[in-house]
Amino acid sequence: MTGPFETICSLAKELDAGRISSRELVEDAIARTETLNPDLNAVIAMNKPGALAAADQADKARADGANSPLLGVPLLHKDIFCTRGVRTSCASKMLTDFVPPYDATVVKKLHDAGMVSFGKCNMDEFAMGSSNETSFFGAVKNPWDLNRVPGGSSGGSAAAVAAGLAPLATGTDTGGSIRQPAALCGITGLKPTYGRVSRYGMIAFASSMDQAGPMARTAEDCALVLNAMAGHDPLDSTCADISVPDYSAGLEQSIEGLRVGIPKEFFSSHLNDGVAATVSAAIKELEAAGAVIVDVSLPSTDLGVSTYYVIAPAEASANLSRYDGVRYGYRCDSPSDLQDLYLRSRTEGFGEEVKRRILIGTFTLSAASYDQYFMKAQQVRRLIAEEYQSVLKDVDVIVGPSAPNTAFVLNDGSKSITDMYMEDLFTIGANLAGLPAISVPAGLVDGLPVGMQLIGSRFGEAQLLNIAHQFQIRTDWHSLTPDLEDLTG
Amino acid sequence: MKWEKVMGLEVHLQLSTHSKIFSSSATAFGADANTQTNPLDMALPGTLPVLNHAAVSQAVVFGLGVGAEIGKVSRFDRKNYFYPDLPKGYQISQFFEPIVKEGVFEVPLEDGSIFPVRILRAHLEEDAGKSVHDAIPGHTGIDLNRAGTPLLEVVTEPDFRTAEQVVAYLKALHALVTYLGISDGNMSEGSMRCDVNLSLRLEGETEYGTRTELKNINSFRFIERAIHVEAERQQDLLESGQGVVQETRLFDPDNDETRSMRSKEVANDYRYFPDPDLLPIVIDDETIERIRDALPELPAVKRGRYTTELGLSQYDANLLTQDRATAEFFEACCAASNNPKATANWMLGDLSAAVNKEGLAIGGGKVTPEGLGSLISRIDDGTLSSKMAKTVFEGLWAGEPDVDRIIEDRGLKQVSDSGALETIVDELIANNPAQVDQYRAADDGKQKKLIGFFVGQAMKASKGQANPQRLNQLLKQKLG
Numbered sequence: 017m018t019g020p021f022e023t024i025c026s027l028a029k030e031l032d033a034g035r036i037s038s039r040e041l042v043e044d045a046i047a048r049t050e051t052l053n054p055d056l057n058a059v060i061a062m063n064k065p066g067a068l069a070a071a072d073q074a075d076k077a078r079a080d081g082a083n084s085p086l087l088g089v090p091l092l093h094k095d096i097f098c099t100r101g102v103r104t105s106c107a108s109k110m111l112t113d114f115v116p117p118y119d120a121t122v123v124k125k126l127h128d129a130g131m132v133s134f135g136k137c138n139m140d141e142f143a144m145g146s147s148n149e150t151s152f153f154g155a156v157k158n159p160w161d162l163n164r165v166p167g168g169s170s171g172g173s174a175a176a177v178a179a180g181l182a183p184l185a186t187g188t189d190t191g192g193s194i195r196q197p198a199a200l201c202g203i204t205g206l207k208p209t210y211g212r213v214s215r216y217g218m219i220a221f222a223s224s225m226d227q228a229g230p231m232a233r234t235a236e237d238c239a240l241v242l243n244a245m246a247g248h249d250p251l252d253s254t255c256a257d258i259s260v261p262d263y264s265a266g267l268e269q270s271i272e273g274l275r276v277g278i279p280k281e282f283f284s285s286h287l288n289d290g291v292a293a294t295v296s297a298a299i300k301e302l303e304a305a306g307a308v309i310v311d312v313s314l315p316s317t318d319l320g321v322s323t324y325y326v327i328a329p330a331e332a333s334a335n336l337s338r339y340d341g342v343r344y345g346y347r348c349d350s351p352s353d354l355q356d357l358y359l360r361s362r363t364e365g366f367g368e369e370v371k372r373r374i375l376i377g378t379f380t381l382s383a384a385s386y387d388q389y390f391m392k393a394q395q396v397r398r399l400i401a402e403e404y405q406s407v408l409k410d411v412d413v414i415v416g417p418s419a420p421n422t423a424f425v426l427n428d429g430s431k432s433i434t435d436m437y438m439e440d441l442f443t444i445g446a447n448l449a450g451l452p453a454i455s456v457p458a459g460l461v462d463g464l465p466v467g468m469q470l471i472g473s474r475f476g477e478a479q480l481l482n483i484a485h486q487f488q489i490r491t492d493w494h495s496l497t498p499d500l501e502d503l504t505g
Numbered sequence: 506m507k508w509e510k511v512m513g514l515e516v517h518l519q520l521s522t523h524s525k526i527f528s529s530s531a532t533a534f535g536a537d538a539n540t541q542t543n544p545l546d547m548a549l550p551g552t553l554p555v556l557n558h559a560a561v562s563q564a565v566v567f568g569l570g571v572g573a574e575i576g577k578v579s580r581f582d583r584k585n586y587f588y589p590d591l592p593k594g595y596q597i598s599q600f601f602e603p604i605v606k607e608g609v610f611e612v613p614l615e616d617g618s619i620f621p622v623r624i625l626r627a628h629l630e631e632d633a634g635k636s637v638h639d640a641i642p643g644h645t646g647i648d649l650n651r652a653g654t655p656l657l658e659v660v661t662e663p664d665f666r667t668a669e670q671v672v673a674y675l676k677a678l679h680a681l682v683t684y685l686g687i688s689d690g691n692m693s694e695g696s697m698r699c700d701v702n703l704s705l706r707l708e709g710e711t712e713y714g715t716r717t718e719l720k721n722i723n724s725f726r727f728i729e730r731a732i733h734v735e736a737e738r739q740q741d742l743l744e745s746g747q748g749v750v751q752e753t754r755l756f757d758p759d760n761d762e763t764r765s766m767r768s769k770e771v772a773n774d775y776r777y778f779p780d781p782d783l784l785p786i787v788i789d790d791e792t793i794e795r796i797r798d799a800l801p802e803l804p805a806v807k808r809g810r811y812t813t814e815l816g817l818s819q820y821d822a823n824l825l826t827q828d829r830a831t832a833e834f835f836e837a838c839c840a841a842s843n844n845p846k847a848t849a850n851w852m853l854g855d856l857s858a859a860v861n862k863e864g865l866a867i868g869g870g871k872v873t874p875e876g877l878g879s880l881i882s883r884i885d886d887g888t889l890s891s892k893m894a895k896t897v898f899e900g901l902w903a904g905e906p907d908v909d910r911i912i913e914d915r916g917l918k919q920v921s922d923s924g925a926l927e928t929i930v931d932e933l934i935a936n937n938p939a940q941v942d943q944y945r946a947a948d949d950g951k952q953k954k955l956i957g958f959f960v961g962q963a964m965k966a967s968k969g970q971a972n973p974q975r976l977n978q979l980l981k982q983k984l985g
Contacts, residue, residue: 098551111550118544120551217551224781252553253784331781334583337594338548342647358587381585381776390778 020048020180021497024237027183028085031078038078038088042071042132045090048504049135049181055162055503058175059135060095060153063102067134074130085240087130091184094173095136096143097123097228098217106219107151108141110339110346110365120217121249122186122228129244137185138172141367142336143193143221145169146439147424150369155426158201159498160464164423167197167439173231174201179500184241187231190222191324192419192443194229195455199418199467202457204484204494205231206238209475210450211256213242214249220335222328223254225447234494235456235484239263242477258475266478267485272306274483275411281317282416282442290461295417298458298468301490302415302483312407312414316400320444321437323400326380326393327448333377339365372433401449408451408473413483417442418455418467442469452477456484457493465496506744507708510736511716512671512701513625513663516678517656518688519632519696520563526631526655527554527597534694538637538648546634546653548592553782556581560655561786563687564604564629565796567657570685570803571624573608575793581629581783585776589647590634598658599628600777604786605657611805612677615669617819622674623662630656651695657688663702663713668732672725675699676827680804684829692723699728704749705739714739715749719763722756731756735763807832815845824853831867834874841878844885851877855898871904879908887972893917919972923979929966930979933959944984956980 022030030036046064053059067090074088098104098116100123105111119127127133140150148156148171156171158164159179166175170187174197177185187194189207198205206229213228220226230241243264248257278299283292303309341347341361348360366374380389407414420441424431446453451471458468468487472480488494525532528545545552568575582600605627612620634652636645659678665671679697682688690697704716719735722728734756739749754763802810804826811822825835831852838848852867856877860870868874880897883889889897889912900911912918934941937959944955959980964971 098549104550106550114550116544116549116551118549118551215551216553219550220782222781251555253555253782330778334585334593334595334776334778337585337587338550338592340587340589340594342589343547343592344549354589378776381778383774383776386776386778 020044021233022183023233024085024089024183024240025234027089031088032083038071038074038090038132039068041088042067042090042134045182046134049176052179052181052500052503056157056159056175056179057154058138058156058166058172058179058181059092060105060107060138060151060172061103061136063099063134066102067132070127070132074132077130082130084130086126086244089131089184090134090182091126091131091186092135092137092173092176092182093123093133093186094139094170094188096139096188096219097186098219099123099133099136102136104136104219105152106142107139107153108366108370109152112152112346114345116217118217121214121251122245123217125244125247126186126241131184131244134182137170137176140169140171140193141370142219142332143169143188143190143226144332144369144373146192146196146436147426148172148197149426150367152367157426158423159500160202161423164425164464165200167200167419167423169193169197170205170231171197174198174203174205177201177203177231177233178498180497184230184232184237186228188218188221188226188228189443189447190225190227190328191447192440194231195443195453195467195469196419196439198231198455199457199469200423200465202460202465202493202496202498203231203233204235204238204454204456204488205229206235206242206454206477206480207446207452208242208246208477209256209452210447211254212246212452212475212477214247214252214255216249216251216255220331222331223335224331225328225450227447234488235454235481236264236267236488238454239267239481239485242481246477256475261478263478263481266482269482269486270306271302271483271486274302274307274413275310276302276307277310277312277407277411277414279312279314279317279407279414279416281314286420286438286441287417288421288461291417291419291421291466294459294461294466295468298487298491299415301487305486305490310411312411314400314403314407314414314445316396316403317441317445319396320400320448321441323393323396324440324444324448325376325437326389327397329373329377330381330390331377333374333381336366336370336374341365397448400445404445404449404451404471412472412479414471416469418469419443422461422464422466446471450474452480454480454484456487457496458491459493460496465493508705508736508740508743509708509710510666510668510703510705510732511663511713512665512703512732514659514661514665514671514674515700515702516659516675517698518567518659518682518690520560520655520657521686521688522557522559522563522655524557525653526557526560526629528653530653532654536650538640538646539650541650542652546592546649548594554597554780556783556786557655560629561604561788562796563655563685564627564657565788565793566685566687566800567627567659567682568605568608569793569797569800570681571605571608571610571627573624573627574606575788576602576604576606577788578602579604579628579786579788581780582777583780586773588633589645590636590649590652592634592649592652596631596633597780597783598630601779602785603628604788610674610677610681612670612674613808613823614673617823620670620673622664625660625662627657627659630658632656668729671701671732672729675725675728677804680826680828684801684804684832686801686829692725695723698723701728701732703732703735703739705736705743714743715751717749717751717763718753720753720755720766727756727758730758730761731763734761738763801829804832811845815839817845817849821849821853825849828866834868837874838878838881841875842881842885844881847881847884848878851881855895859902870902872898872901873906876901876906876908883908883912887975888912888919889917890919890973893919916968917970919970923975926963926967926971926975926979929963929971930959930976930983933962933966934983937962941984956984959984
């Protein structure tokens, strides 16, 4: 028998041994989701018949001799990934009726690997947010404390995995949207190198930074899934044509002598004391495993947030122009003319945060402010990327907190928009520089999870996963689960 | 006061790729609405552009064809504006780093001289779809078949002063792109669209006046007319002390006027920025040289060769190189006739007249270059008189392929054989002693008239097939 919090690796063994079928696993996952989701609001679309049919197919394939570690394992997709025939909304009113005629490459690849998708996860609208409160479908609750946010924008994915609805959920990360919710929900989330995973069929927010990745219980699971997700895609010009190593192969390697850089700017006044202490203790674990701790500096860290909040909205302002009420998506009632159609469809179809970012982006790209904002931000982006690259010549990996705080309370009126943007302070650098980064559970503060972030060199996912796995061998923070007994009754 | 027109051109050429510039949809003209679209063309969420490299090669071919510098690293940018026929809400274009940079394009004018036009740049971009106003009553439909069709926008410096120069440039550009095989240049189908930026200034002035942009004029005739009426309109404004407003205007051929489309005072800020979905286009020297080596002979080179090597007039050379099909017809015809001058005369004479009457291109009729060539060689070898040649040409025009067969079937062969002609002449002299005596007694002037009788009789005897030159020679010899 398996419980809801099993890893993919252990489920694969159970499936392989014939102790459980994919059908049973998927039925359990659907049942648990149906029970818990009314409180969590992590899942916003279910595909029960399709999932059960796919599970049966996986069982049949296994009976016919097929054997892959992902075959028959259930998963949830962030609702940013297009799923053929299944509503894909990006958690926006704008796309509440949008049913794509194609699968995103990530969806197709995981399907081809035998995984069974049974639903779509809630998220911040168009991935714009760090709390999952901007969703048109309402906020997601953190399974560790239902009064708190799960983080964002992949908050539904993080909450789903943390609550044991599925052993895996896909996420996307533009400024920390995999790592921050993974940290706040106590799971493991990997943002690969920009270009490692295809963006085709993934609804664009900021195209130069958007990257899909796995969100699971362990680094070992993330490695398994990345093996299937990564690789060249002729449908995405920015997807690198670089061979995909076996990310599971090197997990057991020792990290003795590994050079770990700790940027002093990551332990600044913005960082919550409890989080700081927890991450410092986790770094000690790495040291105990033989890693060499080195103090490093990323002096432009403080510029990251403002740089990001110029570039990302600029790209988004263009990416979201296609939602105009003309061909698909939300259209206002009886428009009087073309201008009215555009104005009201977009005013009514987009939420407040999305509109704010479209306006910021439209402003920073305008002829009068292009040089002052967009160009300047591009220059600072290059500077930040160079700082990371230069530090990564000296150390193997950069380590620090994933987020400045633990999960904060829902609808916290005291948190300003800029406070919210500061949530991304430590994660944004990896996006601006295009580097891979992973968040692993590192402890609890007041009963709430804390994440440690590891940032590696371009296409250095194997090493990140190796370090994260070695950390998880020595610790059991990733095995902690929230108490949901009140909900399961 | 004498006003001078100053004009610069922006020409959009539709490149002749089979699929769109960023999607695999077909680009054929005239298909049913929205049948040549896929999720990318409709800008469905999550779709991404993938560059069609054929469009890049064709842009490089064009750049080399106008002797321009090729951008080693060029980029795509997004040009942002809302319009129902623009599905993404932005057009992918090249703003900051175009693929073709400065060059000079030599344009042949009517008088045989060369007018150099400075090319400022040429950049790749995608076409928009189109609004359809009459298909659904009370509604505007959108047809996205054209959306994503690859365009090359060719921008010149403001080098034009007359409408004739503009038309000559467009004709030369049309010739060039059809030679290069990178566009069919079909103006009526929108494969070649022209915007004219026009301003006036007093002659001798060096500053430019305020310009207007005349959009999408789709025939050579309309361009000339549009320039004329817009220049007159601007002149009236300037002479009455009113200023010209910088704006886009549309030529209305029915009313012979230009009309304001939209004022640039409330101009769109297109918010150009580099498109993060596409990688820079990097073209190395090796690729450029490979493309250069594969270029066909360009019109300018052909013109030079026709005048110097083939001895044609500049005028004829210009006409024969106006498009690739005409030049290829000419060259194939020459190969069969071995007489370039006569070939030029026949093509620009009888053949042009015949095809023009039917509204066809030079090769559009049934006359093949080989047919016309062998017709010419049959004139040159004395088989055909020029009168007979016209009859043979009629046969070719009607679709009979073989010149010798036509000659045979209609009994058109000239008798040039000395033996056969001699027999006729000898008989004639023997049967007409009075006329022979009269001829022999006459002076030179009278002889010229009297010989006509013998020629006429001999022609009659040969059933019109005697070679008149040979006949004349023989008669003079035997009578004299």
